[in-house]
Amino acid sequence: MVAQTDARREAPGDGRLVVAWQAVAPYRPLMALMLVSSTASFAALGVLSLFARDELGASDTMATINFAVVALAGMAVMLTTGRFSDRGGERRVIISASLAWLAAGYAILASVRSYPAMLAVGVVFFCVVGVPNVQLMAYTRDLVERRNDTATSTAVIAAMRIVLSIGSFTGFGVGGLGLAYLGPRPLFRVVSVVCLACLALSWYLLRAGDTIAAATPHPVTGENIGDRGGVRTRPAGGQRLLLILAVVMVLFSSGRIMLLSQLPILMRVSLHAPLQLTGLALALPPLCELVLMPIMAYAAVRWGRGTVFLVGGAASVAYYGGLVVITTPGQLMLLQILYALFGAATVMVGIDLAQRLMVGRAGTATSIYLSHENVAAINGSLVATVSVAALGHQVGFLVPATLCLVALGLSTWAFARHPAAFDLRRRPPPVQRP
Known part of the structure; x- marks a missing residue:
């Protein structure tokens, strides 16, 4: 049953x-x-x-x-x-x-x-x-x-x-x-x-x-990682794996400050976009996330949370890399939609992964995971300053692209070594009928 x-x-x-x-x-x-x-x-x-x-x-x-x-x-x-x-x-x-x-x-x-x-x-x-x-x-x-x-x-x-x-x-x-x-x-x-x-x-x-x-008995379900005899256990080394996840998210998110400061300049100076389009470009990723999050949640349970996380990470690499070479506002708008995939997949699914790694300690897990935003804000300020000063407001996006590539490699390595803990699957689970 x-x-x-x-x-x-x-x-x-x-x-x-x-x-x-x-x-x-x-x-x-x-x-x-x-x-x-x-x-x-x-x-x-x-x-x-x-x-x-x-x-x-x-x-x-x-x-x-x-x-x-x-x-x-x-x-x-x-x-x-x-x-x-x-x-x-x-x-x-x-x-x-x-x-x-x-x-x-x-x-x-x-x-x-x-x-x-x-x-x-x-x-x-x-x-x-x-x-x-x-x-x-x-x-x-x-x-x-x-x-x-x-x-x-x-x-x-x-x-x-x-x-x-x-x-x-x-x-x-x-x-x-x-x-x-x-x-x-x-x-x-x-x-x-x-x-x-x-x-x-x-x-x-x-x-x-x-x-x-x-008043509700604790059910034994598929959400309970490593259940044995109705007693839930956490993955071995869960806190260490959570720290790896947080470090990965710091690397993935370190380009956000540069986006806020340099993307409008890129649109006006290099792409010659009107001011109205600049505002729309900044608003497009969070708007698209509202649509993509339910889709990514379904995909995460269907094909694995770790799998969806890595797809979002790959989207961030393509996004920052694309910013380096785009030449028209239309190309930028397409990239903004791609960046929404990163937020809907990697950021959202990462919260669920963090809580699964620290079974029974959801507060600690969520706090450690979301603290990456604070670290990324500080690290991102340094990344933006150095990148723009050395390479300019467009080619400078090559630096966050490189950081995202490192993060994707690190997360792929960690997920492959611990596929059960990170819910990394190659195919959906079989359907069993009552």
């Missing part, structure tokens, strides 16, 4: 597709919480630079330093909270406490009058800005493992990533409107109130989720 249940979850058949989005329905309240909280955070993030420059007299360099320092502090806090969040019911407390801390930070930020004060507030309060989303992803993983339903972790993580992408779009849009009609200080106060509302909502939803999970 267990084998039959696993086949239905791990293989498509008779309309019960493994990534049946109806099965994600019980997690929609948590997704709504993530949508609101991420929208609030991105709304404030979008106006920080202008606030620092126009209200506090900071230079562009000082504004950049603020983001770098907060990213370093955020990485330390994310790793620390991730380690403690896997103990008992502390994940719920950390989510609620981080939302309360952010609410206080935004309220204080609305009153600062100097750049040093803004920097201090950022280090002290906004070091937790990534914690709620990380822990919500870990919390949903806990529920998936303990609920006896048809949802898979890959489907739920894909849905959470889609919600996070929507939150970024909505947040930046709300931030622009708030800046135009309210100003930065009132906007920060509004965001503070929204964080308090998220705090109340999180306390209610997470307590209800804990009650349901505690």
Whole structure:
């Protein structure tokens, strides 16, 4: 009976597709919480630079330093909270406490009058800005493992990533409107109130989720790597493999800062594209990710998470390499769609892989994995500076292309040595009928 249940979850058949989005329905309240909280955070993030420059007299360099320092502090806090969040019911407390801390930070930020004060507030309060989303992803993983339903972790993580992408779009849009009609200080106060509302909502939803999970027996399913006799075990050397995955993602993501800073220049100077097309090019990858993520989630369960991860990594190599040789705006738009495949495949599936490598420690795994974004932001700034200075704004993309190629080689080697841990498959699992 267990084998039959696993086949239905791990293989498509008779309309019960493994990534049946109806099965994600019980997690929609948590997704709504993530949508609101991420929208609030991105709304404030979008106006920080202008606030620092126009209200506090900071230079562009000082504004950049603020983001770098907060990213370093955020990485330390994310790793620390991730380690403690896997103990008992502390994940719920950390989510609620981080939302309360952010609410206080935004309220204080609305009153600062100097750049040093803004920097201090950022280090002290906004070091937790990534914690709620990380822990919500870990919390949903806990529920998936303990609920006896048809949802898979890959489907739920894909849905959470889609919600996070929507939150970024909505947040930046709300931030622009708030800046135009309210100003930065009132906007920060509004965001503070929204964080308090998220705090109340999180306390209610997470307590209800804990009650349901505690009353639900832990099923033995195909999601449980290495189950033996109903007892779940983690892959040997899972933490070491997770660190390899994080290093790979740092290499894959180190070109993002260069994209933000140099892609508009490339379009205007080398490709002579109009300003309207420049904005569309920047918005195209995250828009395409919304469509590609469900497809990649299905492919990951059908053909293996590791296989889909490597396909996305190969897309990043082709993307950066293509930027070096393109000559028309149309070619760039095609490459932007290709880059969306990297985000939908490698970034999204990597979260699921990380949680599978640290069975029972989803908070630690997600925190370690997503901390690559902080490291990549700092490393990417150095890559962009050196690449542009030495090679120019177009040929300079050869450097991130090389880093991505190294990352693809390292991940291929690691996945081939540990195919079970990284869910590397050559063919889909057989369908078993009851």
